[in-house]
């Protein structure tokens with residue numbers, strides 16, 4: 047599926063929730079079920095230090111697709127990571143470069159992607175894009 | 187008589203809702219809320235006598251200057267400073283500390299020692315580290331125990347004739363510990379070291395008597411004592427302030443300027459370059475008047491009651507641990523729940539309209555000491571209630587159930 051389609055699917059899923067409690071409970075579930083990043087990548091080389099929570103991101107190329115794995119020490123942050131990975135992992139670098147992240151606003155999690163939260167997520171989105179740019183250059 | 191319901195009416199913001207719930211504001215250690223009298227004094231300034239000070243012959247400038255200088259005197263009286271010009275207006279505690287640290291650049295030599303406590307806000311660490319880098323002075327650290335109290339015995343061992351400066355907070359923002367500053371000051375003076383006490387967290391709860399304490403420098407931020415943001419003061423002993431070179435150059439701080447040589451103005455203006463936060467300084471004075479009218483003794487008594495109630499209630503929650511259990515502390519509770527991240531708890535409390543702080547509270551060394559990424563911090567003010575604490579406790583239980 048294309049990134050845009052996945053994002054729309056996520057928006058539809060979140061539209062079913064009636065209130066923030068259900069949304070958060072879902073995020074927490076997602077966070078708990080996120081496949082963990084390989085321990086060898088849970089190091090300072092892959093860390094994004096937010097004031098509030100830490101995020102680790104690792105990317106590798108599989109054919110012409112980029113595969114992301116990530117982790118966080120906070121579960122809600124991890125839930126959002128799961129959503130981001132679902133949208134951006136297993137896509138070509140060019141598609142990732144072209145994609146936008148406005149869907150996060152639409153699913154009511156905007157506050158977690160505000161730079162003032164300092165939870166590492168804003169930097170994570172940047173990092174995903176940077177990886178895509180780096181691997182795109184490699185593919186060219 | 188202390189009447190919290192009456193007091194709450196003074197704070198318009200306490201009526202608002204957050205995420206559909208009545209606001210429960212427990213982030214007072216970061217910034218206190220503003221009573222109507224203070225808001226009105228800001229409106230009054232801009233509506234009636236906004237002008238630059240110390241410069242004009244016209245009526246508005248005169249009025250603004252008078253009010254600003256009256257505020258300085260109020261602050262002087264509040265902290266019992268000997269002279270009004272020992273009160274320097276700054277943009278807050280951070281600015282005040284940087285002013286002193288910068289001044290000491292020219293007074294320290296390589297190999298001199300400065301002593302800091304392990305429970306400082308980054309504001310009271312980084313400027314001194316920069317000072318040490320510039321001068322080659324050595325930074326020594328007073329450790330803390332598990333309760334979050336300074337190890338005074340070790341402090342005494344750290345002091346020697348090489349010690350030139352000691353800096354420590356009066357109250358810790360992350361733990362609420364009230365430090366024995368009388369002892370810290372007198373011990374430092376015995377070896378001839380100067381002492382700066384960061385009073386940012388103490389000012390809302392304790393009135394420091396700088397004369398009695400014999401402290402060399404004391405810093406305060408207005409926004410923690412019901413005043414506006416971006417203004418505060420440095421108290422400095424006259425002798426020290428005369429010894430320190432100016433921090434910033436500009437207008438207001440000069441006596442005479444030629445391209446060959448500039449002579450500096452007298453205290454306090456030597457340290458007040460440029461147009462200050464005039465309105466902020468005046469409103470700061472109003473805020474102290476407001477708090478003094480309620481009475482700091484009554485405030486401390488009531489807040490202590492809130493602290494004891496909240497400590498008891500929170501500890502009933504399974505797996506909850508409080509960091510900072512000093513015998514003497516202010517209304518600050520830093521806690522974690524086993525297995526849960528403070529960010530997650532704080533995010534859910536926010537949804538319930540409860541404002542707490544999460545993270546390392548600009549005091550990373552303390553978090554490293556306890557080997558935790560951060561805490562959830564609830565900090566109380568005299569306008570909070572036991573009912574609000576019940577809401578917090580219910581919120582924490584709800585967050586715990588959702589997250590586990």
Ligand SMILES: Cc1ncc(COP(=O)(O)O)c(C=O)c1O
Pocket residue numbers: 215216277278279280281307309310355357358359384386387407418
């Ligand atoms: C103990 C302590 N020192 C310094 C500061 C910094 O104060 P300001 O940001 O007003 O300069 C704070 C504020 O959080 C504090 O709690």
